[in-house]
Amino acid sequence: MTDTQEWVERFPGLSRLEPHIKKLLLARSAIIAVPGGVTLFGPGNSPENMLFLLDGTVRVQQVSDTGHEIVLYRIHAGESCVLTTACLLAYENYAAEGISETAVQAAAVPRDVFDDLVAQSKSFRDFVFAAFSKRITDLFLMIDEVAFQRIDVRLADKLLRLCDGQDVVATTHQKLSVELGTAREVISRQLQEFQRRGWIEQARGSVTILDRAHLERLADHSA
Amino acid sequence: MTDTQEWVERFPGLSRLEPHIKKLLLARSAIIAVPGGVTLFGPGNSPENMLFLLDGTVRVQQVSDTGHEIVLYRIHAGESCVLTTACLLAYENYAAEGISETAVQAAAVPRDVFDDLVAQSKSFRDFVFAAFSKRITDLFLMIDEVAFQRIDVRLADKLLRLCDGQDVVATTHQKLSVELGTAREVISRQLQEFQRRGWIEQARGSVTILDRAHLERLADHSA
DNA sequence: GCGCGCTTGGTGACAATATCACCGAAGTCT
DNA sequence: AGACTTCGGTGATATTGTCACCAAGCGCGC
Numbered sequence: 001m002t003d004t005q006e007w008v009e010r011f012p013g014l015s016r017l018e019p020h021i022k023k024l025l026l027a028r029s030a031i032i033a034v035p036g037g038v039t040l041f042g043p044g045n046s047p048e049n050m051l052f053l054l055d056g057t058v059r060v061q062q063v064s065d066t067g068h069e070i071v072l073y074r075i076h077a078g079e080s081c082v083l084t085t086a087c088l089l090a091y092e093n094y095a096a097e098g099i100s101e102t103a104v105q106a107a108a109v110p111r112d113v114f115d116d117l118v119a120q121s122k123s124f125r126d127f128v129f130a131a132f133s134k135r136i137t138d139l140f141l142m143i144d145e146v147a148f149q150r151i152d153v154r155l156a157d158k159l160l161r162l163c164d165g166q167d168v169v170a171t172t173h174q175k176l177s178v179e180l181g182t183a184r185e186v187i188s189r190q191l192q193e194f195q196r197r198g199w200i201e202q203a204r205g206s207v208t209i210l211d212r213a214h215l216e217r218l219a220d221h222s223a
Numbered sequence: 224m225t226d227t228q229e230w231v232e233r234f235p236g237l238s239r240l241e242p243h244i245k246k247l248l249l250a251r252s253a254i255i256a257v258p259g260g261v262t263l264f265g266p267g268n269s270p271e272n273m274l275f276l277l278d279g280t281v282r283v284q285q286v287s288d289t290g291h292e293i294v295l296y297r298i299h300a301g302e303s304c305v306l307t308t309a310c311l312l313a314y315e316n317y318a319a320e321g322i323s324e325t326a327v328q329a330a331a332v333p334r335d336v337f338d339d340l341v342a343q344s345k346s347f348r349d350f351v352f353a354a355f356s357k358r359i360t361d362l363f364l365m366i367d368e369v370a371f372q373r374i375d376v377r378l379a380d381k382l383l384r385l386c387d388g389q390d391v392v393a394t395t396h397q398k399l400s401v402e403l404g405t406a407r408e409v410i411s412r413q414l415q416e417f418q419r420r421g422w423i424e425q426a427r428g429s430v431t432i433l434d435r436a437h438l439e440r441l442a443d444h445s446a
Numbered sequence: 447g448c449g450c451g452c453t454t455g456g457t458g459a460c461a462a463t464a465t466c467a468c469c470g471a472a473g474t475c476t
Numbered sequence: 477a478g479a480c481t482t483c484g485g486t487g488a489t490a491t492t493g494t495c496a497c498c499a500a501g502c503g504c505g506c
Contacts, residue, residue, distance in 0.1 A: 062363055068371040072363065083359055094360050095367075119342055132355050136306055137317050139362045140285055140295065144318075147369045147404035148291040151492065173455065181370040183493055188455060204454060204501065374463070396484065406464055411484060427472065427483065447506100454501075464491070473482075 007031070007054050007107055011078055013127035014052075021121040028113040033105045040104075041081075042097030049108035051081040056104035061178065062096045070146075070181035072096060073138060082114075082128055083135050146181060154180050155190050157219035159200070159207060169207045230254070230277050230330055234301055236350035237275075244344040251336040256328045263327075264304075265320030272331035274304040279327035284401065285319045293369075293404030295319060296361060305337075305351055306358050369404060377403050378413050380442035382423070382430060392430045 008014045008022050017025070031054070034040065040058060041047045051058075058075040075081055081098065109117075117124045145154060158179050163169045173187045180187070191207065194200045199215055201208040209215065231237045231245050240248070254277070257263065263281060264270045274281075281298040298304055304321065332340075340347045368377060381402050386392045396414065400407045414430065417423045422438055424431040432438065 062367060064367045064371050066371050068367075070366065070370055072366065083355065094363065096360075096363055115345065115348065118348060119345070122338065122342070125338065125341060132306065132359075136355075136359065136362070137319075139359070139366070140317065140319055143293065143295065143362070143366055143369060143404075144285060144287045144291075146366060147293055148287050148289050172453085174453085181366075184455080185457085185494080186492065188457090189492095192456085202455090395482085397482085407484080408465080408486085409463060411486090412463095415485085425484090449506090450504085452501100452503080454499100456498080456500095458495105458497090460494080462491100462493070465489080466487105468487090469485080471482105471484080474480080476477105476479090 007052070010054065011052065011080075011127075013130060014124075017123045018121055021117060021124060024113070024120075025107075025109065025117060029107040029109045031105065032108050033103070034100050036100050036102045036104070038100045038104075040098045040100055043095060045097075049110055050114045052107040052109065053077050053079055053081070054105040054107060056100060056102040056106075058098050058104060059101045060096055060098050064095065068181065069178045071179045072142070073135070074101070080131055083132050151180065151182060151186060152190050152193070153218055153221055155187065156194075156215045159209065160212070160215055160219055163209055167209045167212075169209070170205060171207065172205055230275070233277065234275065234303075234350075236353060237347070240346045241344055244340060244347060247336070247343075248330075248332065248340060252330040252332045254328065255331050256326070257323050259323050259325045259327070261323045261327075263321045263323055266318060268320075272333055273337045275330040275332065276300050276302055276304070277328040277330060279323060279325040279329075281321050281327060282324045283319055283321050287318065291404065292401045294402045295365070296358070297324070303354055306355050374403065374405060374409060375413050375416070376441055376444055378410065379417075379438045382432065383435070383438055383442055386432055390432045390435075392432070393428060394430065395428055 006026070008017065008025055014022075014025075029052075030049075032051075036056070039045065040051070053075055055077050057077070058081065059071060060073050060075065061069055061071045063069050075098070118128060155176065158176065159169055162171065162179075173184050173191065176191075177184045177187045191200065191202055194215075195202055197211075197214070199209070199211040201210055229249070231240065231248055237245075237248075252275075253272075255274075259279070262268065263274070276298055278300050280300070281304065282294060283296050283298065284292055284294045286292050298321070341351060378399065381399065382392055385394065385402075396407050396410045399414075400410045403410070414423065414425055417438075418425055420434075420437070422432070422434040424433055
């Protein structure tokens with residue numbers, strides 16, 4: 001559990017806010033906590049508040065008409081859902097949803113307070129626009145990867161990002177296929193190839209990284 | 224040539240601005256005109272101004288490390304480059320570029336004036352956030368298409384979007400492949416198949432639509 | 447324990463798309 | 477005309493996606 005006093009200080013982009021803006025933000029926000037696995041926002045469930053994540057991660061993914069799923073990005077502690085929320089408010093009927101991957105603690109800022117802050121504080125504006133910009137450039141990169149990058153390169157990269165310093169990634173082939181927007185069979189075959197080369201070891205529901213260096217070399221090959 | 228007097232009125236999202244905001248916008252912006260085929264912004268060429276397009280279209284595309292190109296979106300008259308510009312300002316070294324597809328007329332708003340407007344006008348804020356939201360949801364859709372949609376469906380859709388009411392699309396196989404982020408050979412083969420079915424007719428540098436209904440049916444099949 | 451259903455992963459056949467290495471035809475320029 | 481570039485066609489092959497299965501592992505009720 002995180003100390004929620006002065007949570008604003010824990011956002012790199014917000015700690016430089018003008019003092020009275022910080023006070024306003026702290027006074028007009030509510031701390032909420034939700035367990036993992038909850039759909040925070042999605043089709044037919046647009047939230048009234050902008051969330052600032054204090055703890056945990058939120059996964060944003062999309063289900064296509066064809067039934068395919070793909071993970072778009074994650075929101076980590078210290079980031080905000082501004083844009084996803086904004087999108088939902090503007091376009092009610094689209095297919096992206098946000099799911100808490102872990103237990104999540106967040107500061108909820110009502111829409112009108114958010115607008116007030118944007119109007120009053122240059123620092124807050126900079127924070128918001130930087131968040132939008134980062135997200136859009138990341139989406140550009142993602143489009144490039146999905147369109148042009150080989151699946152083995154993308155899988156190696158994804159494993160390294162998901163392992164979070166550990167050597168064991170607790171996930172299934174199915175979940176990995178959703179991460180990359182491909183089919184489970186493709187993941188199974190690629191992991192078999194990685195295993196054959198001695199880079200990983202597989203068990204039901206987990207992948208153990210044995211040779212990080214080779215995976216990194218593959219992932220960096222042109223990403 | 225467009226009448227540039229009171230250009231603000233021609234933006235659906237801006238016409239409802241408070242009168243003094245409109246005046247500020249008109250007073251502090253400059254009308255610029257550039258011919259077609261010019262790179263308006265791109266790596267190593269970040270503009271100082273936010274552009275509001277009065278006439279013409281701007282194509283935003285990306286070149287990947289692997290040399291592959293893909294068209295991300297277009298900006299039409301009545302829309303602004305806010306987000307692309309914002310991205311470039313925030314992250315100098317990324318690979319997207321904006322090219323005028325036709326002769327373009329635009330209102331250029333300096334960065335500090337833009338910030339002023341966001342601070343002072345609720346309507347302007349709404350316009351800006353709506354533009355961001357629209358773009359992000361469009362990028363979500365694009366990711367979905369690139370990842371999951373069949374190439375024949377995407378090509379049919381693209382032909383219909385490019386024809387602009389006409390029956391003849393003046394483009395090359397190469398350009399179409401960049402539109403969809405695929406290879407020229409793939410486009411050539413798909414167009415051959417469309418032609419074999421009598422849906423289109425090909426000539427060097429152009430595609431003539433013969434059977435719009437069938438193309439639409441293919442494009443709508445799950446898009 | 448045992449059977450039952452669900453999840454997870456494996457496999458072969460095949461389809462769709464991408465890549466590579468060419469080739470020739472049609473335009474452009476001098 | 478000759479050189480050069482752009483445009484499009486083609487076959488061979490590699491990669492990835494789809495489909496239809498199957499079997500092993502796991503949880504759960506009895």
